[in-house]
Amino acid sequence: MEHSDVDPTAQVEDRDYEAALRPKRLTEFEGQPRVREQLGLVLDAARHRGTSPDHVLLSGPPGLGKTTLAMIIAAELGVNLRISSGPAIQHAGDLAAILSGLDEGEVLFLDEIHRLSRPAEEMLYLAMEDFRVDVIVGKGPGATAIPIELPPFTLVGATTRAGLLPGPLRDRFGFTAQLDFYDAADLAGIVAGSAAKLGVPIDSHSQGEIARRSRGTPRIANRLLRRVRDFSQVKGHPEVTRDVARAALELYEVDERGLDRLDRAVLDVLTRLFDGGPVGLSTLALSVGEEIETVAEVAEPFLIREGLLVRTPRGRVATRAGYAHLGRRPPAANPALFD
Known part of the structure; x- marks a missing residue:
């Protein structure tokens, strides 16, 4: 089997793929110019x-760079980054242990x-x-706080569903960035990078x-690049040309607009089996053999x-x-339905 003539030192092990491709500094971060400028001012002033x-709140769909920006914030400040997540912190004691282990100036990413x-x-x-936690010792009337x-620290919170954040928590962030x-x-x-x-x-x-086929998402772009590289x-x-890229993406069932197998399956059953709808989400998911959550959170958004599907009170159309x-x-029976 013939391989391209590539410097081995430039090759990256798959397990290190994401980390190797992440920008390390704000100046290296592509896209999101408004967020980049605003965040740069916050860090420079500090x-x-x-x-x-x-404290910084980063919101937006998955794969747009929230974790990368948290790492960049720590790197720009020259401090350590501690990483955890909301689902991993089930009890107040879990959070107290994380917070009490922070050193001054460190960044905590949740x-x-x-x-x-x-x-x-x-x-x-x-x-x-107030940079303070109250740990409750004991139970009942004898409990003591x-x-x-x-130490002063910076919390960087990331969310894909900003609407679910309680108002009191959202208001405690000094800077909020919406990634597009x-x-x-x-x-x-x-x-290219x-x-x-x-x-x-x-x-x-x-x-x-x-x-063009990356659905506006850097994580998907890097994933597709990886598959094109393999192909x-x-x-x-010896070089990835347009024809090579097209052949690779066709093999992996990613079409010109970025639709994958699941996206096209949803559109196919909606137009072929249900005459364009309206049809309920559970019926649609059952028809393509996927879980309701998968269709609702992966394909439908x-x-x-892309303007290929709409939600109506009666179902998907x-x-x-x-x-x-x-x-x-x-x-032709009801053309107004599709306007």
Whole structure:
């Protein structure tokens, strides 16, 4: 089997793939220009004052760079980063143990912060405002609250569902950033940078091809690049060209608009079996052989964002664009339904 002539030192082990491709500094972070500028001001001001920056809340869909930004914040401040998540903290004692182990100025990253348990959430209020936690010793009337002072720290919270955050918790963050989906030009830049780190020869046309099919998400762009790299190496192509990229993405069932097998299956059964809808989510999920949560959280948001499907009070409906994407015509019986 023939392989491309690539410097072995540029190759990255799969287990280190995500970490190797993450930007390390704010200046290296592609896209999100508004968030980058605002966050840079927050960090610069804190450095000038010699204090820890305000607590930071990062919200947005998965794969847009929330964890990466948390790592960058710690790197820019020159401090350690402690990482945990809302689902992992089931009791207030779990959170107290994490907080009491922080050193001055450190950054604590809590992913999926909206899934914190209520007792831990109550404890976090006091820790964020007064840098103190009260540990309850004993039970009943004899219980005693022992205050533990905490060193100043910066909490970076990440959430994919900002609407589920309680108001009191959201208000305690000094800076809130909403990450948006990336445009194709920014994603092409990310693909180019990742290809350089992986040692993958790739032309600009292929970068754009991968970017267009990445659903506005850097994580997906890097994943598709990885699969295109595999295809290119196994098939013996010295460089990733547009034809190579297209052939690889076709093999992995990612079409020109970024729809994968599940997306097309949802559109297919909706247009073919149910005449475009409306149809209930549970029926739709059963028809494609997937869990309701998978269809609702993985396929449906992208199909709606692309204008291929809409939610109505009676159920899901395919749009004219959805029919057109599959090369089909909407039924003539009720054309207004698809407007």
